Amino acid sequence: MDHSHIFIIVIELMGTIAFAISGAMVAVRCGMDLLGVIVLGVVTAVGGGMIRDIVLGNIPSALTDPIYVLTAVIVSVLVFLLVFFRRKILSDGFHPLYARLIEAMDALGLGIFSALGVLTGIRNGHLGNTFLLVFLGTMTGVGGGMLRDMMAQVPLQVLYKRIYACASIVGALSCTLLYPRFGEAVALFVPLFLVLIIRLLAAHYRWDLPRIPRE
Secondary structure: OOHHHHHHHHHHHHHHHHHHHHHHHHHHHOOOOHHHHHHHHHHHHHHHHHHHHHHOOOOOHHHHOOHHHHHHHHHHHHHHHHHHHOHHHHOHHHHHHHHHHHHHHHHHHHHHHHHHHHHHHHHOOOOOOHHHHHHHHHHHHHHHHHHHHHHHOOOOHHHHOOOOHHHHHHHHHHHHHHHHHHOHHHHHHHHHHHHHHHHHHHHHHOOOOOOOOOO
């Protein structure tokens, strides 16, 4: 196993941890039990990658390499235990901090997986298909969150939340354009930080795409 492969695995695990925290915290906020917290944490962490692999016609990596599911399970259990023994985290006084932590973890995971989705498509021989690569990056980034929100029966962030899918599209497109000229490292980190900054700024300044106001 070469250093670049190890590096990618480490980044994937970082994204897995970030999305697992996000999913588990949403489950806790919805009042789910331990199993529900684990399921939402795992689905959020690996759901987008599974959609990507199915589109590519591959067996989902989450089913062939258990490290990602196992990591998501451990992280979800730790989140559950933390909140279980520190109930005040769910109190009104902690709600803004709780919401910001979910936003931060979601933004980090979104940035990582939006880029990794593109790189996976490139490794599967689709470098010349920009549309497919952007689609793969976007679905890898937002797919797990979509499944999480549907299972939690809350509005899908990708359709309502501030500049969510658009940030993923920007990250995926920048990764696609950067890779041929600058290589894998630049094509991973620049989109990652770009998505992270867009999402955090959108959350802080409450940026939204135009919508038709309700009467």
